[in-house]
Amino acid sequence: MASRVVKGGPALTEYLNAAKSAEPLFGDLQKHVLEKALKPSGRRQDVLHPSEMVKPDWCHLAAFHRLRLEQEPAERKKTNFTRENIFQEGHQTHAKWQRWLAEMGRLAGDWLCHFCGTEFWAETTPDRCTDCSAPAECIEYREVPLNAHPLRIGGKADGYSPHDNALIEIKTLGLGSLRYERPEFLERYMVETDTFGKLPDLTRLWRDFRRPLPSAVRQTQLYMYLGVHFEDLDIDRTVFFYDFKSTQETKSFTATYDESYSEPLIDAAQAIVDCIAADTAPFCNVNGRAGCTSCLEFKETR
Template identity: 80%
Template sequence: MASRVVRGGHALTEYLNAAKAAEPLYGDIQKHVLEAALRPSGRRQDVLHPSEMVKPDWCHLAAFHRLRLEVEPAEKRRTTFTRENIFQEGHETHTKWQRWLTEMGRLAGDWHCAVCDGYFWHDTTPAHCHECGAPSRCLTYAEVPLNAHPLRIGGTADGYSPQDAALIEIKTLGLGSLRYERPEYLERYTVPTDVGPVPDLTRLWRDFRRPLPSAVRQTQLYMYLASHFEDLPVDRTIFLYDFKSTQETKSFVVTYDESFSGPLIEAAAAIVDCVATDIAPRCNINSGSGCPSCLEFEEQK
């Protein structure tokens, strides 16, 4: 059996802490999760990811380097067992909503067959694999690929409902995501108690009336890709939200605004042109000394 290696730094600290757990099985589970998290992710490095493009600190120079080299930056991934547990909960939430939509026959997209390892598109719940004929129990939903090949953009939406002419995005809302994206909103619903400031979860969730900004930006770009490159007639995205603290749910609708994606599409086209001519663009975050994202690539030259 090949030896398992966890590299130094923050990841090694987390791994060693797991090894010291009082209950051996619990520690072994943590080590298993951390080992898996630190393996190569398999995420494509030859495309621009919409989730990165919509961030305010998206660096065009870093994107150029990654497309040209088709490698991730050299920085070691900082992760913890808690963070990986959060990611896994998000995956489970996706699976739950997608299963319900599949049972309703309201989910279109790619499907994967465990028998032949093939993928095929279907506009509703398929009765069998289109490639090998395997029964539906062998199929899993593989979501909605959204690609703009000339611009080297590639992403995946959580779902597509032809009956609603809508993409579907499945989200979980936790205090951590609010603390990162809307700290002022979280502070508004934080009340003093004998044990210190505590968020009023009932009021916070009651007054949560729109998706988080990053999710809105990303889905606008998804809708642009769906309309212009995938020939999917969509005019809205339906958000399905789970509130982690209480397991309550809400839905929101965001209508398509094509003007939002224009600058991102122009930037992608410029980056692809730079890759074709092998002329690096300037860092758009810090044109003088560069930003952390592009400097990571400079360090690994």
Template identity: 75%
Template sequence: MVPRVVKGGPRLTEYLNAAKAVEPLYGDVQKHVLEKAGKPSDRRQDILHPSEMVKADWCHLAAFHRLRLQVEPAEKRTTTFTRENIFEEGHRTHSKWQAWLKEMGRLAGDWKCWYCGDVFWNDTTPAECHTCGAPPSCLEYAEVPLNADPLRIGGKADGYSPEDNALIEIKTLGLGSLRFERPEFLERYVVDTEHGRVPDLTRLWRDFRRPLPTAVRQTQLYMYLANHFEDLPAERTVFFYDFKPTQETKSFTVNYDESFSEPLIEAAAAIVDCLQADTPPFCNINGRAGCAVCLEFEEQKK
């Protein structure tokens, strides 16, 4: 039997902790998940991902290095069992909402046939594979590709409703998300109890009235790509939010405003120009000194 190997770093620490679990099966599940996470990622490294571009700390120099070397920074390859569990729960939430929309015939996008391997677009739930005629049981929803090839940008929206001219984004909301993106909002609902300071979930969810800022910026970029590069009319994005602590749901609508995306499009064009000229741009986060991410690429190059 080939020995199982998990490389050093945070993942190794998690792996060793899993081996000490009181319940052996629980520990084995954690080790299995971490082993899967340790395999090479299929995430493309030759394109700019909208999810990264919309972050406040998106480094243009790091993006240049990643596109040129086609590898992700080392810190992106570290993970924990908790993080992988969060990702898996997010995938299942997507599948749930997409399944309901498929049943309604309100979901357009790419569909993959597991029988012949073809991927094709359909404006509603297809009755069969367009290529081989395989039944719907062989078809899987492959979401909505949004690409700007001249700018090396590529991403996917969670769905598209032609009837509404709307992209669809499916999100889960947990206390960790709020702690990271809107800590001042979360703190507003923390109360003192006999068990310490805890958030009042009922009031917090009641007053959560708009998508998180990063989600809004990302979907604005998605709509820009849909309208300018995919010939896909996108006047708005409909958000479906699941609140993790209570499983309650909400929906929000964000109208298209391309002024949100214009600086990102200009930055992407500048990075592509630098690639073609083989001249690295300056770090836009920390100037000539560089930031943690682009300096990490410099170390990887060495």
């Protein structure tokens, strides 16, 4: 059998460490997951992704280069087994909530027939394929496409309920997310223990978690803008379902549609598209002429 090879890069150390695992099967499993992660993701590189646009450090110059080159960011290769495990847990959480909503007939979006390969839109859970009449068991939910073709923006929401005029966003909350986005909130619930030093009081923390994380709100506001202006969807809010990783408890929140969140991002996307048409690169909006980590990555490869 041919040997498996992972090319050098940020994930190589993680791959080599997996080979040293005391349990060979566990080591082989880790290597298998990392090999899959380092393959091209299949994610479109010819569009601006809302998840990237809403980040505080979104670089317009890097977006310009990526759209022209259709090149996957190097960040994709900076992974490890823990990170991939987190991604898979997120996928499973999405599938769980989407299945329940589909069972209720409250889930619209794209659906894929695995029997004939047809992808079709349905306002409620289909009982058969619209093309080949394959039964519901052959049909998989493929979420809600949200595209602004003139602005080269493309993304997907986790769900859409026409009955509720609402997009659906499914989130998992872990301590890492809080540490990154709301460190002051997390610190408020850290308590000193005799044996393990500072640990979070999970009960009080979850009790007082009363609104979605800021990045989730920004992203869903952009999703709603795309849905209203480019996809002709009846939307006036987003419903969030949050799973707390530490205890498996759940909460729901609502964000009302507010165009003011998205207008600066729409203007930025238009400026990037105009720069591509004019074949003139924009300045780095993060660090000026010096450039930032994101756009300097493309400078090194040109």
